[in-house]
Amino acid sequence: MTELPEEATSRPLATHLASRLRELRARRGFTQDHVAKRLGCHESAVSRWESGSRFPTGEDLVALADLFEVSTDDLLGRVRQYAANGSALVDMRLLEQLAAAETTAEFDRLIAEHEEQAIWLPVPDGAVLIPVAEAMRWTRKVADKHRSSAFVDRLFRPRG
Numbered sequence: 001m002t003e004l005p006e007e008a009t010s011r012p013l014a015t016h017l018a019s020r021l022r023e024l025r026a027r028r029g030f031t032q033d034h035v036a037k038r039l040g041c042h043e044s045a046v047s048r049w050e051s052g053s054r055f056p057t058g059e060d061l062v063a064l065a066d067l068f069e070v071s072t073d074d075l076l077g078r079v080r081q082y083a084a085n086g087s088a089l090v091d092m093r094l095l096e097q098l099a100a101a102e103t104t105a106e107f108d109r110l111i112a113e114h115e116e117q118a119i120w121l122p123v124p125d126g127a128v129l130i131p132v133a134e135a136m137r138w139t140r141k142v143a144d145k146h147r148s149s150a151f152v153d154r155l156f157r158p159r160g
Contacts, residue, residue: 016077018052081129
């Protein structure tokens with residue numbers, strides 16, 4: 001593993017971002033040049049972001065998040081991601097598959113394969129995206145407090 005410059009190790013945000021960018025780029029099989037071309041910047045900028053010696057602009061950070069299909073919170077290492085009022089959680093991959101279905105039979109097959117899954121869910125005000133393990137831990141604690149409720153399994157534990 002490449003060691004980060006001393007100034008990067010004293011900047012945990014830059015260090016996390018550098019590591020996350022390298023991981024996401026490797027996972028996608030992208031080169032630094034490919035990322036640079038997609039963002040309209042120079043390859044050396046991508047190299048500096050991945051070394052932790054430079055930090056991308058806000059615009060570049062948003063473009064990186066879009067390129068890697070993650071949130072800027074994820075890139076920056078935030079565990080809790082706050083949902084904006086009036087937003088919805090959408091399974092874009094499934095929605096795109098449904099839109100691409102050539103026949104009603106293909107559409108119906110996709111729906112049947114994802115019977116327990118909603119395509120989109122409204123996100124209530126105050127909702128926070130957190131890791132599944134944390135969600136399970138918190139909801140189990142609340143559910144255990146109200147074990148005698150007829151609704152405890154419906155409300156606090158994922159179905160299926």
